[in-house]
Structures are given as structure tokens and as C-alpha cells.
Amino acid sequence: xxxxxxxxxxxxxxxxxxxxxxxxxxxxxxxxxxxxxxxxxxxxxxxxxxxxxxxxxxxxxxxxxxxxxxxxxxxxxxxxxxxxxxxxxxxxxxxxxxxxxxxxxxxxxxxxxxxxxxxxxxxxxxxxxxxxxxxxxxxxxxxxxxxxxxxxxxxxxxxxxxxxxxxxxxxxxxxxxxxxxxxxxxxxxxxxxxxxxxxxxxxxxxxxxxxxxxxxxxxxxxxxxxxxxxxxxxxxxxxxxxxxxxxxxxxxxxxxxxxxxxxxxxxxxxxxxxxxxxxxxxxxxxxxxxxxxxxxxxxxxxxxxxxxxxxxxxxxxxxxxxxxxxxxxxxxxxxxxxxxxxxxxxxxxxxxxxxxxxxxxxxxxxxxxxxxxxxxxxxxxxxxxxxxxxxxxxxxxxxxxxxxxxxxxxxxxxxxxxxxxxxxxxxxxxxxxxxxxxxxxxxxxxxxxxxxxxxxxxxxxxxxxxxxxxxxxxxx
Ligand code: TXE
Numbered sequence: 001x002x003x004x005x006x007x008x009x010x011x012x013x014x015x016x017x018x019x020x021x022x023x024x025x026x027x028x029x030x031x032x033x034x035x036x037x038x039x040x041x042x043x044x045x046x047x048x049x050x051x052x053x054x055x056x057x058x059x060x061x062x063x064x065x066x067x068x069x070x071x072x073x074x075x076x077x078x079x080x081x082x083x084x085x086x087x088x089x090x091x092x093x094x095x096x097x098x099x100x101x102x103x104x105x106x107x108x109x110x111x112x113x114x115x116x117x118x119x120x121x122x123x124x125x126x127x128x129x130x131x132x133x134x135x136x137x138x139x140x141x142x143x144x145x146x147x148x149x150x151x152x153x154x155x156x157x158x159x160x161x162x163x164x165x166x167x168x169x170x171x172x173x174x175x176x177x178x179x180x181x182x183x184x185x186x187x188x189x190x191x192x193x194x195x196x197x198x199x200x201x202x203x204x205x206x207x208x209x210x211x212x213x214x215x216x217x218x219x220x221x222x223x224x225x226x227x228x229x230x231x232x233x234x235x236x237x238x239x240x241x242x243x244x245x246x247x248x249x250x251x252x253x254x255x256x257x258x259x260x261x262x263x264x265x266x267x268x269x270x271x272x273x274x275x276x277x278x279x280x281x282x283x284x285x286x287x288x289x290x291x292x293x294x295x296x297x298x299x300x301x302x303x304x305x306x307x308x309x310x311x312x313x314x315x316x317x318x319x320x321x322x323x324x325x326x327x328x329x330x331x332x333x334x335x336x337x338x339x340x341x342x343x344x345x346x347x348x349x350x351x352x353x354x355x356x357x358x359x360x361x362x363x364x365x366x367x368x369x370x371x372x373x374x375x376x377x378x379x380x381x382x383x384x385x386x387x388x389x390x391x392x393x394x395x396x397x398x399x400x401x402x403x404x405x406x407x408x409x410x411x412x413x414x415x416x417x418x419x420x421x422x423x424x425x426x427x428x429x430x431x432x433x434x435x436x437x438x439x440x441x442x443x444x445x446x447x448x449x450x451x452x453x454x455x456x457x458x459x460x461x462x463x464x465x466x467x468x469x470x471x472x473x474x475x476x
Pocket of ligand 1: 143144145146147170171172173201202203204206207208211222223224225226227228230231245246247248278279326329378379380
């Protein structure tokens with residue numbers, strides 16, 4: 001059984017949970033320890049004790065450790081990517097790409113260790129000088145979802161450690177394999193005991209303990225809106241710092257003057273790759289009437305050519321849905337879409353393959369309205385809808401008519417409309433002639449409205465959450 005990592009040691013828990021391959025449910029990847037509340041508190045205690053020395057320790061040593069972690073991940077990206085695809089179901093190239101991304105993130109934050117800036121100012125009072133510095137927030141609780149099993153943990157753990165915090169990391173129940181592999185790499189990087197801890201287990205036990213414990217000074221969470229609100233209320237109650245990344249209902253606007261090839265590629269990649277299980281996935285194609293018939297036909301043709309199958313097979317374009325619960329949710333939304341009067345142009349069928357798995361053909365609705373459930377609620381699967389509109393103005397208003405605001409895209413050859421859209425769409429990230437999903441790691445990631453709360457993740461903007469500002473006055 002793969003054990004939790006607490007205070008510098010792997011600690012076998014009392015219970016183990018099987019990690020099941022969604023491409024082949026007969027394939028059990030391994031048994032993973034499940035921490036309880038007491039073990040979670042042990043991890044918090046270890047992180048609390050390790051914090052003062054780590055916070056004031058050698059920056060060079062810290063940078064070297066993060067660099068070593070990044071190098072090992074990159075060197076082992078094929079093997080880590082294989083494990084990731086096997087447990088989560090994204091295709092092998094996507095899994096390997098994600099593993100490589102995790103390595104690059106650790107290397108980026110190895111550099112950030114030495115780039116954290118402060119300010120030195122004069123005072124309004126004579127004879128006094130002012131220093132503004134950033135200090136680590138303290139013990140950080142990290143709660144992650146299943147859809148990016150190594151990249152999201154990396155983009156939270158790496159900055160937390162880089163800026164001098166200690167970490168208690170709770171991965172999603174469905175994907176403990178990548179989390180454990182990452183923890184094992186970190187365990188050999190030379191960090192003092194207690195600086196990094198892994199506690200696998202259920203949200204209601206491990207996650208809730210992190211939220212409730214006064215010693216955890218900051219919680220960073222990615223997952224569903226419902227759980228996000230629970231994390232927020234719990235952290236607010238005891239005045240802990242909190243950062244939430246939740247869902248999206250990301251629009252891709254396609255104007256009459258768009259390059260059709262560009263638009264179709266952005267739509268198909270953005271909505272259906274990674275089985276649509278991305279918070280930045282496009283799920284609403286808002287399409288101007290002049291290009292609508294050609295766009296809809298071209299998307300359907302492209303979808304018909306995609307192969308849905310075992311994530312590890314080289315000829316697979318779209319892997320399975322992550323588990324039975326998510327598949328049931330996807331099918332439920334497909335039924336709702338039909339019942340509300342949208343036309344299912346293609347897909348939406350459960351598929352049989354050589355192995356038992358959660359296979360679903362990409363579902364493409366057309367002639368939808370923005371007030372339908374399939375256009376308003378996050379489905380989190382290979383399901384998207386096309387909505388016709390008359391003008392750019394109508395498209396922009398519809399793009400903004402959502403409770404979410406993570407990513408938004410436009411396909412157009414008009415500089416005027418692209419520029420206006422970038423300025424006026426209510427989203428944290430805007431994409432012009434590229435898919436809504438697919439981001440860089442050195443620039444901020446996050447949204448507004450119901451998608452995100454708190455400061456941005458990734459790049460140097462991550463310092464905002466993982467540090468706290470101190471203003472010092474010195475009389476000369
Ligand atoms: O999310 P949860 P789940 C959406 C998507 C999906 C749905 C459910 O629609 O169908 O959420 O997925 C931990 N205290 N997204 O169940 O429950 C949990 O153990 C503290 C969108 O995976 O939010 C896991 O580690 N923690 C999203 C993490 O929270 C708790 C990505 C996320 O789980 C907890 C994933 C509690 N009480 C799902 N309960 C996106 N948009 O990126 C659970 N957790």
C-alpha cells in the first residue's frame with residue numbers, strides 16, 4: 001500500500017483505497033492509504049514545527065531543492081505521464097505533457113525563490129526609513145481536484161515552498177497515484193522533515209480538518225463551486241487566508257469574419273480534448289448567423305473523426321470520463337439538453353470498447369439557448385452547445401451572461417472586435433483565435449465572478465497569496 005508522508009516519513013494509514021483505471025476498471029493501479037483526522041492533525045503539527053526554520057532558511061538551498069524536484073519530474077515525464085493517464089483517463093500525450101508542465105513549474109519557482117522583491121522608501125517623517133517586505137504566510141493547506149493530477153498540485157506546492165511556507169497537501173480521492181509519485185520525488189529532494197506532507201483521504205475528513213485547524217494559515221483550493229463555498233466559509237470563520245479556483249462555463253465566440261479552420265480547431269480542442277474535463281473548457285459556442293451553418297457542419301465532421309478509447313492507446317484522441325459518477329452527470333445533462341429542446345447533432349452515446357471503461361462520444365448540441373441548463377451549469381465532460389446570434393454585440397452580451405468568468409475566447413479577423421472583446425468580456429483569461437483551454441505557467445491563472453476568489457495563481461503573481469506583506473519603519 002502507498003503510504004501518506006508525514007513529518008519526513010511514509011506512514012501507512014489504517015485503510016487503503018484502490019486506484020481504478022477509468023479506461024479499464026479491471027485494472028487496479030494500486031492501494032493508497034487513507035488518512036483520518038488524527039493523521040491530518042499530525043501533518044499540520046509537523047508543518048507548524050518545521051515552519052520557522054524553513055521560512056528563514058537558505059534561499060539557495062530552497063532554490064536548489066525545487067530545481068532538483070523539477071529536473072526529476074522532467075527526466076521521468078514519460079513514466080509519470082503514463083501513470084497519470086492510467087488513473088485519470090486523459091490521453092498519453094496529454095498525460096506526458098501535463099507531467100512535463102509540472103516539472104517546468106518547479107523549475108520556474110526555483111528561480112522565483114531569488115526574485116521575491118520588496119520596496120525601500122523614504123518616510124513622510126524626517127529621519128525614518130520604510131521597508132516593505134514579503135514573508136511566508138505560514139502552514140498552507142493544499143486541496144486539489146482530479147482533473148489535473150500533477151499540474152495543479154505542482155502549481156500550488158512549488159510556490160508555497162518557494163516563498164518559505166510549509167505544506168499539507170490533500171489530493172483528490174480519484175487520483176492518488178500522481179500525488180504520491182510527486183510526494184515521493186519531493187521526499188528525496190532534501191527538504192527538512194515536516195516542510196512537506198501528503199495526506200490522502202476523503203474531503204470530509206482530511207479536507208475539513210485542514211479547513212478547521214487554526215494552525216493552517218492559508219488554504220488554496222481547486223474544485224467544485226459547492227465545495228469551494230464550504231472551504232470559504234470555514235476559512236473565513238477563523239480568518240485564514242483563502243484562494244479558490246472553481247468552475248467555468250466558458251464561451252467561444254465565432255464571428256462571421258472568422259477563419260473557419262481556426263475557429264473549428266479552437267472549438268474542438270477547447271471543448272472536447274482532455275474529455276472536456278477542464279475548468280477552462282469551452283462549453284458554449286456563440287456563433288454569428290452568417291458562419292453558423294458552416295461552423296456547425298465542420299465541427300460535426302471533425303468530431304466524427306475523433307477516436308474515443310483507452311487513454312493509453314496511441315490512436316486514441318479522447319479518453320474515457322473519469323468515473324461512473326461523472327459519466328452519470330454527463331448523461332444526465334445530455335438528457336436535460338434534449339428535454340429543453342436543444343438538438344443533439346452528434347455524440348452523447350455511451351460506447352463499448354475492449355475493456356470496461358467510462359466511454360462517451362463527444363456530444364454536440366446545436367440551436368441551443370443561453371438559458372438552458374446545458375448553457376448555464378458546468379457539466380465537466382465532453383459536451384458542448386452552439387448558440388446562434390445576430391451580431392458581435394449580442395455575442396458579447398451572451399458571453400457575459402453567466403455566473404462564471406474564467407476563460408473566454410473569440411475567433412475573428414477583426415482587430416476592432418478582438419480588441420473590444422479583450423477589454424469588455426468578464427473573464428480572468430481571454431483568448432483570441434486560440435482555444436479557451438491551454439495556458440502558460442509563467443503568467444497569472446484565474447477568473448472572476450463565480451469562478452475564482454482571492455488572488456491569482458501561477459507566475460510571479462502567486463506571491464500575493466503565498467506571502468504576507470510587512471511594513472517596517474526604522475529611525476536612523
Ligand atoms: O469536486 P470536489 P469533485 C466540478 C465538476 C465535477 C464536480 C465534482 O463539475 O463534476 O466538481 O467533482 C475535496 N472539505 N469540478 O467531487 O468535491 C475533495 O476531496 C475540504 C470542477 O472531484 O470539489 C477534492 O480533493 N475538501 C473543477 C477537492 O475537494 C473537500 C475540478 C475537490 O473536490 C471537501 C474538479 C470538504 N468538505 C471538479 N469535500 C474545476 N472547475 O476545475 C471535498 N473536498
